Amino acid sequence: VGRRFPATMARGPKKHLKRLNAPKHWMLDKLGGTYAPRPNPGPHKLRASIPLIVLLRNRLKYALNGRETKLILLQRLVQVDGKIRTDNKFPAGYMDVVSIAKTNEHFRLLYDVKGRFQMHRITPEEAKFKLLQVRRQQVGAGGIPYMGTHDGRTIRNPNPISRFTIPSSTTSKL
Numbered sequence: 001v002g003r004r005f006p007a008t009m010a011r012g013p014k015k016h017l018k019r020l021n022a023p024k025h026w027m028l029d030k031l032g033g034t035y036a037p038r039p040n041p042g043p044h045k046l047r048a049s050i051p052l053i054v055l056l057r058n059r060l061k062y063a064l065n066g067r068e069t070k071l072i073l074l075q076r077l078v079q080v081d082g083k084i085r086t087d088n089k090f091p092a093g094y095m096d097v098v099s100i101a102k103t104n105e106h107f108r109l110l111y112d113v114k115g116r117f118q119m120h121r122i123t124p125e126e127a128k129f130k131l132l133q134v135r136r137q138q139v140g141a142g143g144i145p146y147m148g149t150h151d152g153r154t155i156r157n158p159n160p161i162s163r164f165t166i167p168s169s170t171t172s173k174l
Contacts, residue, residue, distance in 0.1 A: 014038070023047050025116040026054055037066075037089050043151040044093030050109070050117050052078065053088040055098065059119055060107075062100075077101045081130055093151060095131045095171075097122070134170050 017038035022028055023046075028036055039051045053069045056062045056078070063069040066088070072078065073086045079099040080092050092098060098107045098119070106127035107119040133150040140146050146156040149172075 023050075025111075026050055026058075027116060028054070028058065039091035040087060040089045042091040043153075044091045044096075046091070049091030049093040051089045052080070052085060052092060052098075055092060055119070059117075082128075095133070095150070097127050097130060099127055129173050132172050134172060 015038065017036050019028055019033060019036040020030065022036035026036070037051045037053045039046055039049050042049070052073065053066055056069045056072060057064070057066065063072060070088050073088050076084045076086060077100060078085055079097075079101070080090065081097055082099075092109055094109060094111065096109045098109065099105070104124075106122045106124060108122050108126070110118050110120045112118040132153065132155075134147050135150055136148045138146060138148075140156070144156055144158050146154055148154055
């Protein structure tokens with residue numbers, strides 16, 4: 001009996017990520033296992049983000065393994081951009097502010113000169129705002145202008161007096 005569909009047809013989105021196919025800026029070792037944590041869908045793309053489990057375990061060294069990382073997150077101690085995140089595969093990306101409540105530490109994710117993510121320590125005053133890169137500007141329904149940012153936010157400006165004209169790929173403070 002012949003098959004109706006080819007055997008290689010994919011069913012839904014990919015759920016796994018091999019360690020060697022993980023982005024190089026995560027700096028995972030080759031021999032640390034077969035798989036790497038695949039980021040869940042979120043505000044940043046897979047190649048432009050890093051999962052919280054990699055941040056807490058491999059970069060900040062707050063946990064020795066994935067189980068300890070999950071326990072830290074489920075205690076609701078970690079905030080990304082001011083919101084508590086309990087998902088260990090949440091994609092943190094460029095310009096995100098990661099705050100850890102118990103140690104009172106705040107970090108902004110930036111790129112170093114080689115294109116790898118670097119946890120830049122910031123003050124609590126700096127952690128109150130986020131820097132956004134404007135990707136596009138358009139005029140929506142009713143002539144209301146809006147802009148799209150690098151992390152998927154859409155910011156509308158319904159005030160007719162102050163129409164913003166920000167050139168694309170500019171960094172703005174929110």
